Every structure is written in C-alpha cells, then in structure tokens.
Amino acid sequence: MRYLFSMAWHSAWNRRFTLGLTLLSIALSVTLLLGVERIRHDARQAFAQSVSGTDLVIGARTSPVQLMLYSVFHIGEATNNIHWQAYQEIAANPTVAWSIPISLGDSHRGFPVLGTHAGYFEHFHYGNRQSLTFETGKPFDGVFDTVIGSEVAASLGYHPGDHIVLTHGAGGLTGQDHNDKPFVVTGILAPTGTPVDRTVHVSLEAIEAIHLDWQGGARMPGFEIPAEYVRKFDLTPKSVTAILIGLKSRAGVFRMQRLVNDYADEPLLAVLPGVALDQLWQVVGAAEHAFLAVSAMVVVVGLCGLVAVILASLNERRRELAIIRSVGARPADIFVLLTAEGVFITLSGILLGIALLYGISAAMAPLIQGHFGIAITPRPVSLDELWLIAAIIGVSLLASLVPGYGAYRMSLADGLTPRI
Amino acid sequence: MASPVIDIEQLRFRYSGSASDCLHIERMQVAAGERIFLHGPSGSGKSTLLGLLGGVLTPSCGTISLLGHELTQMRATARDRLRADCVGFIFQQFNLIPYLSLLDNVLLPCRFSALRRGQACISGHHLEAEAGRLLDHLDIAPELHKRAASRLSVGQQQRVAAARALIGRPGIVIADEPTSALDADRQFAFLELLQKECSASETTLLFVSHDHRLAADFDRTIELATLNLAPTNGGAS
Numbered sequence: 001m002r003y004l005f006s007m008a009w010h011s012a013w014n015r016r017f018t019l020g021l022t023l024l025s026i027a028l029s030v031t032l033l034l035g036v037e038r039i040r041h042d043a044r045q046a047f048a049q050s051v052s053g054t055d056l057v058i059g060a061r062t063s064p065v066q067l068m069l070y071s072v073f074h075i076g077e078a079t080n081n082i083h084w085q086a087y088q089e090i091a092a093n094p095t096v097a098w099s100i101p102i103s104l105g106d107s108h109r110g111f112p113v114l115g116t117h118a119g120y121f122e123h124f125h126y127g128n129r130q131s132l133t134f135e136t137g138k139p140f141d142g143v144f145d146t147v148i149g150s151e152v153a154a155s156l157g158y159h160p161g162d163h164i165v166l167t168h169g170a171g172g173l174t175g176q177d178h179n180d181k182p183f184v185v186t187g188i189l190a191p192t193g194t195p196v197d198r199t200v201h202v203s204l205e206a207i208e209a210i211h212l213d214w215q216g217g218a219r220m221p222g223f224e225i226p227a228e229y230v231r232k233f234d235l236t237p238k239s240v241t242a243i244l245i246g247l248k249s250r251a252g253v254f255r256m257q258r259l260v261n262d263y264a265d266e267p268l269l270a271v272l273p274g275v276a277l278d279q280l281w282q283v284v285g286a287a288e289h290a291f292l293a294v295s296a297m298v299v300v301v302g303l304c305g306l307v308a309v310i311l312a313s314l315n316e317r318r319r320e321l322a323i324i325r326s327v328g329a330r331p332a333d334i335f336v337l338l339t340a341e342g343v344f345i346t347l348s349g350i351l352l353g354i355a356l357l358y359g360i361s362a363a364m365a366p367l368i369q370g371h372f373g374i375a376i377t378p379r380p381v382s383l384d385e386l387w388l389i390a391a392i393i394g395v396s397l398l399a400s401l402v403p404g405y406g407a408y409r410m411s412l413a414d415g416l417t418p419r420i
Numbered sequence: 421m422a423s424p425v426i427d428i429e430q431l432r433f434r435y436s437g438s439a440s441d442c443l444h445i446e447r448m449q450v451a452a453g454e455r456i457f458l459h460g461p462s463g464s465g466k467s468t469l470l471g472l473l474g475g476v477l478t479p480s481c482g483t484i485s486l487l488g489h490e491l492t493q494m495r496a497t498a499r500d501r502l503r504a505d506c507v508g509f510i511f512q513q514f515n516l517i518p519y520l521s522l523l524d525n526v527l528l529p530c531r532f533s534a535l536r537r538g539q540a541c542i543s544g545h546h547l548e549a550e551a552g553r554l555l556d557h558l559d560i561a562p563e564l565h566k567r568a569a570s571r572l573s574v575g576q577q578q579r580v581a582a583a584r585a586l587i588g589r590p591g592i593v594i595a596d597e598p599t600s601a602l603d604a605d606r607q608f609a610f611l612e613l614l615q616k617e618c619s620a621s622e623t624t625l626l627f628v629s630h631d632h633r634l635a636a637d638f639d640r641t642i643e644l645a646t647l648n649l650a651p652t653n654g655g656a657s
Contacts, residue, residue, distance in 0.1 A: 003531040007517075007520070010519045010520060011519050013519065014518065014519030319514045320517055320518070322511075323511070323514075323515060323516075323517060324517070324528070325476065325500075326474065326503070326509040326511070327504065327509070327528045327529040327531075327532055327584070328500060328501065328503050328504020328505070328529060328532030328533050329500070329504075329532055330496070330497050330500040331496075331500075332497075333532075415471040415474065415476035415477060416467075416470055416471055416474050416476055416509065416511075417467040417470065417471065417511075417596075
C-alpha cells in the first residue's frame with residue numbers, strides 16, 4: 001500500500017506541468033471559497049459589533065429593521081421624529097441609566113452628520129463593549145465644534161482646527177450648503193470598524209442653530225441669522241431622530257420596551273438592537289449565501305477539471321497500468337494508485353489555497369479596511385472554516401474515486417495486453 | 421518427472437458476447453526448467469493464452485495450473501498473488517514505468533510479492549544489490565541504474581524488463597515477442613542473454629514469437645496454431 005502511494009507521487013511528479021495547473025486552479029478556488037467565508041464572517045462580525053451595550057433603540061414607529069438602518073447605520077431616513085418632550089420623559093425614567101439622543105438629516109460630502117450630546121462619547125459602545133477613544137483632539141464644546149470619525153478624517157484629509165461646511169440632506173442637491181455657519185474640527189475618533197468611522201458628530205444645539213433660518217427643508221428667503229448671533233436664540237432641540245438608552249438593570253428591558261411602545265402621546269417603537277440586527281442580517285444574508293454558493297461551485301469546477309485531466313491521461317497510461325498488473329498488482333491496487341494521485345493533488349491544492357489565503361489577506365487587509373471598512377485580521381483557521389475545508393476534502397475524495405474507478409474498469413478489461 | 425510447471429487440460433475460452441471459442445487446447449504441459457518456443461502468428465489466440473496463464477482471464481471450462489496451483493479453483497486476488505509470486509512477464513515494448521528509475525522498475529515485482537522479495541535476498545544480497553547484479557549480467561552499465569527509464573534505448577529497455585522478470589526467481593518467465601522491436605543482430609544477443617539467465621536461475625521460459633528463426637536454441641517448439649482447436653477467425657489477437 002505504501003509503495004502504491006510512493007508510485008502515485010512519482011507518477012504525478014512525472015506529469016507535474018499539466019497537474020500543476022490543475023493543482024493551481026484547485027488552490028485558487030479554495031482560496032476564493034475560504035476568502036468569501038472569511039469576509040462573510042468578518043462582515044457579520046463588523047455588523048454585529050456596530051453597537052454594543054445599548055439596551056434599547058427608540059424611534060418613531062416604523063419597522064425594527066428600518067429603525068436600525070437609520071439610527072445605527074445612517075442609511076435611509078426616518079419617517080418621523082420624536083418630540084423633545086417625549087425624549088425628556090424617557091430619559092427621566094428611573095430605570096434608565098443613560099440616554100443618547102440622535103439627530104440625523106444633514107451630511108458633509110457624503111458622510112452623515114449626527115447631532116447628539118457629550119454623553120455620546122461616554123456611553124456609546126461598539127464591538128465587545130469598547131468605548132470610543134480620541135485619536136487626537138477632544139469632544140465638541142462650542143456650538144460649531146465637530147468631532148469626526150477616522151474614515152472621514154482619512155479620506156478628506158482633515159486635522160483638528162480645519163473648517164468644514166455641512167450640507168442639508170444627503171448632499172444630492174447643490175445650493176443646500178450651510179455655508180454661512182462653518183464648523184471647526186475639534187477631535188478625530190480612533191478607528192472602530194463601525195459606521196462611527198464615517199460619521200461627522202456635532203451637538204444637538206448645532207443642528208438647531210444651522211436650521212434657525214430654514215423652514216420646510218429650504219432656506220427662508222431674505223432671512224438670515226449670522227453665526228455669531230445664534231446664541232441669542234433658544235437652541236433647545238424640538239425633536240430628535242432616535243434615542244439609544246442603557247438601563248440600570250437589563251432585567252427591566254422588556255418592561256421599558258412595552259412602556260415606550262405604549263407611549264400615549266405619539267407612536268414610538270423600541271427595539272432590542274441584538275434582535276433587530278439579527279433580522280437585518282437575514283435580509284443582507286441572502287446575498288452572502290449566494291456568494292458562498294458561487295464560490296462552492298468554483299471549487300466543484302476545479303475538481304471537475306482535475307477528474308477530466310486524470311481521466312484523459314488514462315488512455316495514454318493503459319500500457320503502464322497493464323505492466324503494473326503483470327508484476328502482480330490487483331485491480332484494487334490500480335484503483336488505489338489512481339485515486340491516490342487525485343487525492344495528492346487535491347490535498348496539495350487545498351494546502352496551497354490556504355497558504356494563498358493567508359498571503360493575500362495579509363497583503364490586501366489595509367485595502368479592504370480602507371474601502372469596505374471590514375477589518376481582516378490574520379487569525380488561525382476557525383471551526384467554521386475547518387468544516388468547510390473538511391467538506392472540500394470530502395468532495396475531492398469522492399471526485400478522486402472517479403478516475404480510480406475508471407482505471408479499475410480499464411485494467412479489468414485490458415488484462416495484460418491493452419488494446420490500443 | 422516432477423509435476424509440470426504449466427499444465428493445461430480441456431481448456432476452452434470464449435469472450436463474453438462472442439459466438440465461438442477463441443481458444444481450445446486439449447492438453448499442454450511444460451516441465452520445470454524447460455525452455456519452450458511458442459510459435460504464434462497473430463490471430464492464433466496468443467494474447468488470450470497469456471491472459472489465462474497470467475490469471476487475468478478465467479477459462480470457460482477446463483483446467484489450467486501453474487506450479488501445481490489450479491487457477492480455476494482460485495479467487496481473482498489469489499491469482500493476482502500467484503502471478504506476482506511465480507510469473508515474470510516481458511512484453512514486446514514499452515515495458516518500463518517511465519517515471520521510475522531502472523532499479524525501481526526491476527524491483528517492481530518485489531513490491532507486490534513478499535515471496536520474490538525473500539528469494540531475491542536469499543543469497544545474502546541486499547534487494548537493490550540483487551537488482552544491480554541482474555542488470556550487470558544483462559549488460560546495463562551501473563551509471564544507468566538510477567536513471568529514469570524513459571531515457572533508455574529500446575534494447576536497453578528490453579534487457580531491464582528481462583531483469584525485472586527474473587528477479588526473485590519467479591519459476592516461470594513468459595516473454596511475449598520481446599525481440600520484435602529490436603534489429604536482427606540485437607535479437608540474438610538478447611535471446612542468448614535471456615536464455616543464459618533463465619538457466620542460471622533454473623527458470624522455466626515460455627518464449628512467444630511469430631519468428632521461426634529464433635526457435636533454434638530452445639528445448640521444444642509448440643505451434644499454437646495447431647494446438648488451438650478453436651476455429652481461427654483472426655478476430656482475437
């Protein structure tokens with residue numbers, strides 16, 4: 001048996017150029033499959049870690065998925081706001097430990113602007129209960145101060161002290177700039193791998209201030225309030241878009257949720273972020289399953305190529321197999337010989353594929369982090385990936401049986417004198 | 421006389437799907453140490469007989485025994501083992517596995533037969549030393565031994581094949597047209613070497629050829645065309 005393996009190895013080495021190409025295609029397909037799985041895992045991780053330590057997310061009544069999309073991911077828009085009065089009542093509830101009001105709707109060169117209060121930098125957590133830290137600078141203090149996320153700073157090249165202008169809405173229309181009231185960057189947050197990196201943070205008062213002379217989404221003609229006078233006005237917000245709250249005890253979370261959902265004065269919705277993220281991921285998840293399916297097909301294509309190459313070589317090797325039989329090999333030995341050859345190549349392909357995965361992910365990690373905000377950290381093969389690799393090995397063993405069986409049948413038919 | 425090395429009785433063989441017998445031999449015996457010239461033109465059922473002697477084909481009826489082992493009573497794997505233990509084959513050409521060295525090619529039967537492995541070492545030789553000794557006897561220069569088989573001339577290849585057939589004293593060497601790919605003067609040189617080595621190891625030689633010129637030095641000539649009673653239709657090569 002051991003000698004058969006050694007022969008299979010020599011035989012494969014003898015045809016190393018043809019088989020090498022096949023091996024490479026298997027390696028690349030394995031890299032693709034594992035890579036997709038890894039990105040999928042990292043994306044889900046990034047997704048699940050976008051908010052942490054928050055017990056309830058509250059907004060105007062809508063679907064939980066919609067609420068998560070705009071309050072946490074700053075995608076899409078709220079259908080309605082929450083009155084300041086309601087916010088204050090909720091924040092004053094004795095079971096509430098902290099609350100973060102969020103006011104959305106403006107943008108800066110495509111990056112969403114988020115109005116909040118200083119408690120945000122203290123209470124907002126992401127990942128594994130990590131709090132926000134400052135790369136440079138400090139939280140906003142004045143009305144026209146702003147704290148920007150790491151990606152905003154990196155892609156626009158901002159430093160503390162720079163002046164920026166906010167735009168009304170998502171920035172699709174021109175002439176909607178709040179250029180009469182520029183902001184100054186006071187701080188830049190450290191990278192988090194969450195939507196925070198893409199966000200421009202200002203105070204709630206600032207949101208109020210830049211819209212003093214606006215009404216119904218447009219500047220009021222002939223009415224201007226210069227920046228230096230805004231402090232003379234009452235800058236208490238009239239409404240906020242969403243609220244994140246943390247409770248003193250998690251045990252009260254369902255009571256609080258019911259309280260908010262039954263709020264009499266206006267229709268509100270409170271969701272548990274974990275549950276809503278899960279629902280949201282199910283929507284996004286369809287695409288990632290499709291990706292995984294496509295990569296799995298690529299692996300199958302690679303294995304089909306291998307089977308085809310070995311089967312095609314069988315005819316040239318009839319003589320060789322007849323000789324091996326003449327010196328005493330059983331048909332079963334011929335089967336083992338050809339199967340072992342396929343197994344060698346697929347196993348080497350899988351190993352090379354894993355090596356390529358580590359090589360490529362080390363080389364591409366900064367690029368992926370920059371473009372997609374997904375942190376690819378080098379790490380040992382996970383349990384999920386082990387299962388995937390085991391599945392690939394299983395399928396490739398099955399595939400290797402095909403040429404083995406072909407050779408077995410052939411050597412039975414040919415005996416010692418192949419008919420060529 | 422000791423029991424025959426090859427003993428065929430009432431043998432009939434028919435390929436499945438074929439209407440008539442391809443081979444029908446009433447009686448054929450070969451004694452130990454005999455050197456037989458089996459003359460078989462193409463279409464005389466030569467390959468079929470080799471397949472039956474090698475145990476890869478089974479007769480439709482009749483008996484065939486090698487060294488006292490009745491092949492028709494044995495299972496396929498036992499016949500494979502008997503072939504490995506007792507028979508050395510030399511074919512017309514392309515006898516060698518191209519990706520193995522000469523030594524590995526010669527040692528191939530020892531990989532499949534513990535018996536021949538044991539017999540190769542019986543004179544106190546190391547396995548590789550025994551293979552080297554045979555190659556030396558067959559005029560293969562030592563510097564070629566580790567070379568890949570694909571680099572040899574046809575004549576060299578046939579001599580390596582002879583060494584492989586002889587290693588471990590298999591009892592019977594069956595040579596199927598081993599000289600037909602060689603030029604005339606080389607044919608006799610090869611034949612002489614083969615005969616010498618067979619005698620040295622007391623191996624029975626069954627030499628199959630269509631070329632009568634080569635028959636001179638053998639103990640006995642068997643005409644397959646007259647031995648085979650099946651209607652010859654030239655269909656089975």
